[in-house]
Amino acid sequence: MYPYYEQDWSVLPPENNRRFNPAFNMATIRQAFTEAVERVRMPTPTRLRDLIRQIRAARTAAEERAVVNKECAYIRSTFREEDSVWRCRNIAKLLYIHMLGYPAHFGQLECLKLTASTRFTDKRIGYLGAMLLLDERQDVHLLITNCLKNDLNSSTQFVVGLALCTLGAIASPEMARDLASEVERLMKSPNTYIRKKATLCAFRVIRRVPELMEIFLPATRSLLSEKNHGILITGVTLITEMCENSSDTLMHFKKDSGNREIVPNLVRILKNLILGGYSPEHDVSGVSDPFLQVKILRLLRILGHNDPDASEAMNDILAQVATNTETSKNVGNTILYETVLSIMDIRSEGGLRVLAVNILGRFLLNSDKNIRYVALNTLLRTVHADTSAVQRHRTTILECLKDPDVSIRRRAMELSFALINAQNIRTMTKELLLFLEKADAEFKAQCSSGMILAAERYSPNSRWHLDTQLSVLIAAGNYVRDDVVSSTIQLVSSSPVPEQTYITNRFWESLQVPNHCEDKQPLLQVAVWAIGEYGDLFMYGANEDEFERPTESDLIAVYHKFLTSAQVSTTSKQYALVSLAKLSTRLQQCVEEIQALITSFGSHLNVDLQQRGVEFTQLFGSYKHLRPPLLEKMPAMQISRISSQNGESGGSFDDNSPDVIENGIEIGNSTHPIIESNMNTMGDNTNILLDLLGSTDLSTGANDLAMATDLSNAVHKKNTRNANNDEPVSNNQDLLDLLDLDMSAPTATPVMGVNLATDHSSAANMNNMLGGLDLGGFGGINPMPNNIPTNGNDLTSMLGGLNIGGGAPSHVMPPIGGDVNSGSLLGELNPTTASNNVTMPPQGPKLTALDKNGLLVQLVPVPGSDCMKIFMTTTNSSDNTLEQYLLQAAVQKSFKLQMLTPSGSVLPPGGVITQEMRVVATSNAVLRMRLRIQYTLDGQQLVEQTEVSGFPEQQPSHE
């Protein structure tokens, strides 16, 4: 245990190594003793200067660390020994070490001891250390309060100064409260050195604890009548802080500030500064005390804000400052800048405002980049208040787009967007396009989106708009955000036919440029979309602009090229595949080639592309007859701003297939990546039936997998039946006519068209499917029903859901999302199916649960393999709006009931709410269901209870 006494450990020769050697021990002790005495008598720790030299001499980080660690260990030991003689030097060294990034917290208490010392040198270093090591996050922070309090009462002004300075730097709320009265006392000191410091301390105290403002108010009274600039500037700073902090104080200062009103007082000080003679003490390159001037201008701004009288009183002086300030140096511009801000912020005269904007215009031409930057920034702030004045400097601002400095370019770009209007859109776009081409990657996305928005708002004609959109896509390449893709597609789709032909040709041309496919994929996506959509116009339509048209095989060759290119993203390939499928109904010769190309994707490694390949291949085989109607042109998409029209556009939906939905979803999809993942397949696909299944599958998660399987079975059944019947479906219109559906619900009909086209015997299946759709919508993005109060149908809620999940899709989903009259699918469907025996499902009788006061609650049970789905539909045929609609259901114990989210909770007149329930039987029993329906009518809560039976028999699930 004690190796010292062990033989083997001894350094002495064996004959001397005895366990106890008094002589040896005495010698050692004596030596140690003298050493200790020496150390106490002449303790010469390394001087700060030497330490810094040593550290700087270290060649490697490790070497430096070694030096620092050694010194730190030594400093710690002196702290432990309470060495007060060299404490000051050691703390100074520690502060240097601290700056190098090493821990120095062990010096905190020593700093406190130093501040308590009577020597000024100790105090000076001690307070310096406290400011560096003792901010309010440190535990020992509050211990310094007492020390500060003592020193605030010191008779030496510099000791008071040190304490005030420390308080100003590290005051915490507690400390501020404790010392506020001391500070207030010092603010009235006749000593200007102390007074100015105390005033700024008060500023700091108010910052930390605004409630303490009151106690300083009287002391501010005399600050502005001083001559000393130190007191003036600190006083103005304090008053500014007080006025910014509370409107009461602001009023207080406006009314009464000592012997004079504050505004004339400040105006007088400012006037003295600019008109007074040269004062060498405060002169900065020809400007008299710019620091004070700026502070006063800022306080004037606060005082004149929304105050016509105060503004009136300062108009003249602001004009004087604006015209009299020397602008060759930064100092002068500093003051002008502050003046401009004040002029813009108060109720100043029109002429003064023009003067201010002109100053900024001059700033824009300044050779100093800092001044240019400040000018752009300020113009950006004022552009909304005074556009025409800023417009005059447009060319200068556009020049700044070419500035070498990124910050300036960014500001110039933002400002340019703010300046675009219907008159200058052409020139501005031209300039911005030039900028966009050369811009850094970070600008491209923002700039392209901004340009698209501007074009949307101000485009003079659709040809120009289309050209601009194309130019942006080309210039920004892969940096384009998805919203640009969707808005371009939307724009093309809503353009007149000649424009569609034109732009498709332009797209084709742009695809011919080498590398465009890989470097500009958003362009590629839009281009293939347009070629697929308008393939017939593009290849065989009127060719007014005399474009060179490719042969069909050329076209397919290009598709082949980028469908097989490794540089083309999956998303672009998805677009291309859909486009190719569309082309198969638009081209005249090359259908086999297309089929071959599509079929080759049936074994693609990417699941999505493979699915597309397989699905589209089906459309070339036994379901050939479905292809033309399924792949028909999609209707024009409208912009939400003009979408309040309802019935008017109904006709245009007659001849279309699922594309409305696809389209809506596609846009929502591309704008919002979150949805994209869920709705991936749904996004760009044409085969709506299979697609919807895919999406249900994806978005509803494992829980609904069974459901999806179910649906696919149903669809399969339908398809088979359809094939067996061998009933060629040439036109959806026939079927729609057959079913006598109401065409006034434009969004609903197309979907129904599809569903009905494939099956007219199983409305239950259709319900089932729409239920699935609904789930897809909900499962994916969880919409808030409140936001879509008027839609009661599954389809709408799904799309509404997309809408909501999408954030800003207002422009993409005009005919559907949240539109009151856009149609309630089930609402339309159910009455129709009820009145039309054609679609009455044999296996799904409709059970009426409640029919009272115009409220009709119906249940459609659909037995499935493992559970029975019950679709509840509530329609409101009364004239009142029912709110907070809530359906509760109970079943016998031998059943398990699961209720899914209802489509909404508000029932306007004619509105519909749907909800799906799933019932699983655990034993053989006949299902009965008790329903409790709760709603609010005119603020009054009503409850209805009812019992429903007559459900089809269900086998226990474990079977």
Place this chain on the structure above:
Amino acid sequence: MMLFMLLFSRQGKLRLQKWYMAYPDKTKKKITRELVTTILARKPKMCSFLEWKDCKIVYKRYASLYFCCAIEQNDNELLTLEIIHRYVELLDKYFGSVCELDIIFNFEKAYFILDELLIGGEIQETSKKNVLKAIASQDLLQEDEAVEGTLRDIGLL
């Protein structure tokens, strides 16, 4: 109000740090590191202002030293450049054509000068003469104490 001021060399070594806001040590180090790298990466042609988090950064290079200040959104950036310049002038007057080494070896003096120029992140004295006078008087106090101490040591007092 100025939130903090950093002085660092072209090699990215911190030479002075003054914090008027209480951040945790970790944050301080992170901020310093981030700003030093950002500013050193900027080209000389670029302007002296940076938008950084919710504050504005104003920096200027003097010889091998960068002076970097963080100010609040509604502060005047151009004036901050003037404050930096005023500080440099004061250092220059005090040390007599100041260089980086002066600030390294006399960092405490650099702090003292800054503390006579700014308190709590606001300017307290706009006269160079007054600042230097205050510093000189305090230095004199220290010297007096040193002489007194030595005299006492050798037994003359």
